[in-house]
Amino acid sequence: MIWEPERLDNQDHLSEGDPGGMLLAVAASAAQVRTGYRTAVEAGVGRLGEQGRPRAVVVVGMGGSAIAGDILAAVCGNGAPVPIVTVRSYQLPGWVGAADLVVAVSCSGRTEETLSAVTEAVRRGCSLLAVGAPGSPLESMARQASATYVPVPASGQPRANVWLLAVPLVVAGAALGLARADEELFENVARLLEDMAHRCRPSSESFVNPGKALAMDLAESIPMIWGSSPLAAVAGYRLACQLNENAKYPAVFGELPEANHNQVVAFDGPLARRDVFDETQAHTLRLVMLRDVEEHPQVKRRREASERLAHDRDVPVTEVTAEGEHPLERLASLIGLGDYATTYLALGYGVDPTPVSAITELKARISH
Numbered sequence: 001m002i003w004e005p006e007r008l009d010n011q012d013h014l015s016e017g018d019p020g021g022m023l024l025a026v027a028a029s030a031a032q033v034r035t036g037y038r039t040a041v042e043a044g045v046g047r048l049g050e051q052g053r054p055r056a057v058v059v060v061g062m063g064g065s066a067i068a069g070d071i072l073a074a075v076c077g078n079g080a081p082v083p084i085v086t087v088r089s090y091q092l093p094g095w096v097g098a099a100d101l102v103v104a105v106s107c108s109g110r111t112e113e114t115l116s117a118v119t120e121a122v123r124r125g126c127s128l129l130a131v132g133a134p135g136s137p138l139e140s141m142a143r144q145a146s147a148t149y150v151p152v153p154a155s156g157q158p159r160a161n162v163w164l165l166a167v168p169l170v171v172a173g174a175a176l177g178l179a180r181a182d183e184e185l186f187e188n189v190a191r192l193l194e195d196m197a198h199r200c201r202p203s204s205e206s207f208v209n210p211g212k213a214l215a216m217d218l219a220e221s222i223p224m225i226w227g228s229s230p231l232a233a234v235a236g237y238r239l240a241c242q243l244n245e246n247a248k249y250p251a252v253f254g255e256l257p258e259a260n261h262n263q264v265v266a267f268d269g270p271l272a273r274r275d276v277f278d279e280t281q282a283h284t285l286r287l288v289m290l291r292d293v294e295e296h297p298q299v300k301r302r303r304e305a306s307e308r309l310a311h312d313r314d315v316p317v318t319e320v321t322a323e324g325e326h327p328l329e330r331l332a333s334l335i336g337l338g339d340y341a342t343t344y345l346a347l348g349y350g351v352d353p354t355p356v357s358a359i360t361e362l363k364a365r366i367s368h
Helices: 005-009 011-016 022-027 029-042 045-051 063-076 112-124 137-144 157-174 183-199 210-218 229-248 265-269 295-313 327-348 356-365
Strands: 057-060 082-085 100-107 125-132 148-149 221-227 252-255 283-291 317-321
Touching: 005 011, 005 327, 011 100, 011 183, 022 157, 022 283, 022 327, 029 045, 029 148, 029 157, 045 125, 045 157, 045 183, 057 063, 057 112, 057 210, 063 082, 063 100, 063 229, 063 327, 082 221, 100 112, 100 137, 100 157, 100 283, 100 317, 112 125, 112 137, 112 327, 125 137, 137 252, 148 283, 157 229, 183 327, 210 221, 210 283, 210 317, 210 327, 221 229, 221 265, 229 327, 252 265, 265 295, 295 317
Parallel strands: 057 082, 057 100, 100 125, 125 148, 221 252, 221 283, 283 317
Antiparallel strands: none
16 A cells, blocks of 8 residues: 555545545534533433442443543543543453442443443442443443433444543533533534534645644654643544554554653664665654643653654654643544544545454454
8 A cells, every 4th residue: 555645635535535434424523522412411411420429430441432431531630539440341340349430331332341341330239321322232231220321323433433422421520520511611622623624624735734734744654652641642542543443554652751761762763763865765753742731841841852852863753732721622622633634644545444344353253
């Protein structure tokens, strides 16, 4: 597969190369926020606080559903009065019990790891909130346990429904007093994502389209994605996963300050230096720094020093800064841009961004 940047401004190619409609799905993010909020309110998520605050919130999910738990934790931030943990596994940690709230998220409502964890949660007497497809096994389990269930009208790939799945969790966090979030906030987030959709629309040319511009930076490189805060790190992890699934492309994810204790050494390695006279050179590193306005002062110094270090070693640097005031707005700005960029990267390589054939094959192999 060859990177052909001119494909990004070829409207016929963008349409024909995306038969699954991933660009349309990303463009629907604002509508997802509004629908996710409305569905959560109608399901009674706002009444969760009547049961009192749990000892911990444990979100169980996989892939594009699990990121909803990371988003909740980032929105609540370091000031959250209880731990918020995302579990990507068949089993709950041994400490999870009746004093805890387990939040199960599954776009299909059929994810085997999530259903296994929910079975454990019910057996241990945990409080339960579930988000997923209507009429699914997850809904059946939640109803049997007399738990609150949010039936989200998801379609397509789980990763393309991130806001439908995440917004009900933020509504729950607000009901429990873990975060500040009201209807006005969700409308502001929706407007931000609408603005992102306008700026990144397919008909907007590469030189003014931030989604296409980021895709062009990422192309022909091995991206090392670092977040400069816990919130930016969630967006960085999402970007790495979207590169994997949309573009079928490798990525390295890290968070400052930890990345300064290991990954930074790759700047001295065989993939770091770019020889401008070698036309056959393989892919080289690119540092992609996702910035947040709320950085620890020492992390700010580390970020600046890391970028200088990269420049000194001819490692190109791309910096993306979060927009907005509320944590959910800032997350949406970073995630929205990354969702567009990874889809455009796929299309620039002539890759259909929607299918995940390797995941489908792997599931088939372990089902026997």
